[in-house]
Amino acid sequence: MGVAGAVRFGKTANANFQNEINISIIFNYLRERSAVYRAQISRDLSISAPAVSRAIEKLMERGYVVESEPIRTASGKKAVTVSLNVAKGCVIGMDLLKGNLRIGLFDYRGVMLDRWCGMRLAESTNVPRDLILEIERFLEQADARLRQTEAAIVPQLQAICVAVPAIVEAGSARLTSAVLFSNLSGINLKQVLSRRFNVPVYVENDVDLSALAENQYGQGRHHHDLVFVEVSSGIGAGIIIDNQLIRGVNGGCGELGYMVLAPEDLGRISQTEGPLEQRASIEAMRTLALQAIEQNRATLISERAARDSDGVTPALVCRTALEGDEVACEIVHGIARLLSAAIVNLIVTINPEIVVFGGEICSLPGFEKLILEPVREAVRVSVPFQLPEIVVSTLGEDAGVIGASHMAIESLLLGKYPYRI
Numbered sequence: 001m002g003v004a005g006a007v008r009f010g011k012t013a014n015a016n017f018q019n020e021i022n023i024s025i026i027f028n029y030l031r032e033r034s035a036v037y038r039a040q041i042s043r044d045l046s047i048s049a050p051a052v053s054r055a056i057e058k059l060m061e062r063g064y065v066v067e068s069e070p071i072r073t074a075s076g077k078k079a080v081t082v083s084l085n086v087a088k089g090c091v092i093g094m095d096l097l098k099g100n101l102r103i104g105l106f107d108y109r110g111v112m113l114d115r116w117c118g119m120r121l122a123e124s125t126n127v128p129r130d131l132i133l134e135i136e137r138f139l140e141q142a143d144a145r146l147r148q149t150e151a152a153i154v155p156q157l158q159a160i161c162v163a164v165p166a167i168v169e170a171g172s173a174r175l176t177s178a179v180l181f182s183n184l185s186g187i188n189l190k191q192v193l194s195r196r197f198n199v200p201v202y203v204e205n206d207v208d209l210s211a212l213a214e215n216q217y218g219q220g221r222h223h224h225d226l227v228f229v230e231v232s233s234g235i236g237a238g239i240i241i242d243n244q245l246i247r248g249v250n251g252g253c254g255e256l257g258y259m260v261l262a263p264e265d266l267g268r269i270s271q272t273e274g275p276l277e278q279r280a281s282i283e284a285m286r287t288l289a290l291q292a293i294e295q296n297r298a299t300l301i302s303e304r305a306a307r308d309s310d311g312v313t314p315a316l317v318c319r320t321a322l323e324g325d326e327v328a329c330e331i332v333h334g335i336a337r338l339l340s341a342a343i344v345n346l347i348v349t350i351n352p353e354i355v356v357f358g359g360e361i362c363s364l365p366g367f368e369k370l371i372l373e374p375v376r377e378a379v380r381v382s383v384p385f386q387l388p389e390i391v392v393s394t395l396g397e398d399a400g401v402i403g404a405s406h407m408a409i410e411s412l413l414l415g416k417y418p419y420r421i
Helices: 015-031 038-045 049-061 127-147 189-197 206-217 275-280 282-294 300-307 314-322 326-350 367-382 396-413
Strands: 065-067 081-084 090-095 102-107 112-117 157-164 175-177 201-205 226-231 235-241 354-358 389-392
Touching: 015 038, 015 049, 015 081, 038 049, 049 065, 090 127, 090 396, 102 127, 102 396, 112 127, 112 396, 127 189, 157 189, 157 206, 157 396, 189 201, 201 206, 201 396, 206 226, 206 235, 206 354, 206 396, 226 326, 235 275, 235 326, 275 282, 275 326, 282 300, 282 314, 282 326, 300 314, 300 326, 314 326, 314 367, 326 354, 326 367, 367 389
Parallel strands: 090 157, 157 201, 226 354, 354 389
Antiparallel strands: 065 081, 090 102, 102 112, 226 235
16 A cells, blocks of 8 residues: 555544554665664654654564664764664565576565576476475575575575466466466465465466566566566566556456457467467467478578577577578568567557566577567557657566565565555
8 A cells, every 4th residue: 555655644543553554654664775764764754753763663573673783973973773674584486487496585675585496397297296395495505505694694484475377366376277387287386385384375477476576676666557578488468557466357467478469360279379479479489480491491590400409499590580591580570570569559558658578588689689679660650659668677587586576575564564655
């Protein structure tokens, strides 16, 4: 719940309630900062000095805030600073099935304390067993590493959030669509992990969590309305409006891979892909290249692939496109046009301030020249009002993990401290 300024109540609310509101505002203020003086808190939040002191005392009693030793200020006076107690607790953010499992350990400020790149859970025949083992190994590693630091602080795990490539039903966290990963079928990740680690567990769509990460820490941190578009083997979008994640009635908001761009796309879905994914994902780039080779079209792709142990890959297609190969250019330009159409449709429907590209496509050779610049140009000539920024994610492969940690922290703490400025 946002608050435009320090909240004041008259006779309708008692002093204890006012103090709890101040505690909440100050707590969320400290989450975004390092050590600060009480006087600075009072000035920044327009809360009286005595009220700040009362709130800080309560937060210290609850273990969320600590004081420094007195230090001498520029004026020569001695003063103490207060800061968030990083030993109070930590959360785990996980990105489950994009290549190798990624895990991060974060304190309540959203600072990553440690990270882990584990096995490919997509290949697991027993996801609950392997996932628990990976988390246990990670926690052992994190504990050993943190004990070797100067502070030697090992916060207690308080929550876990898991990013999954599936539609997630609100409340139950049931996966209602995980078509690309059959080994998730029938598994209640929330139940499995909460039983083992005895902490709250949250499960959310991976692209939605990446959008949250961009909104809080990445390209969209100075924007209220954004779209995060991930193009990998699938295509999805995370949509943030007024700093709030839009999920839709059953969690299916942003399933961009199923966007229909022409009448012939109607009904063009398979068990695992929608029309846009079939024609514009990075896997589609590889498929189109293989089709061209099978048709005996003259192309450098086949020549290069014969010398490359990986064979025909999206990266190879892009490299040959940069060399001017006609077939490769045709494939890449066709995908750029399809993505452009999807982005234009999103923009004229949602009118965001910024569109952020993420996913495996961003790491392909020449992405900006081959894909991003054509998309920007297509948007420029197709959208009749103020254009959004169209940029590349700066969070890269960590976006899902960072977004998961943010959801875990917010879900854990906002019930206790809902007010912020």
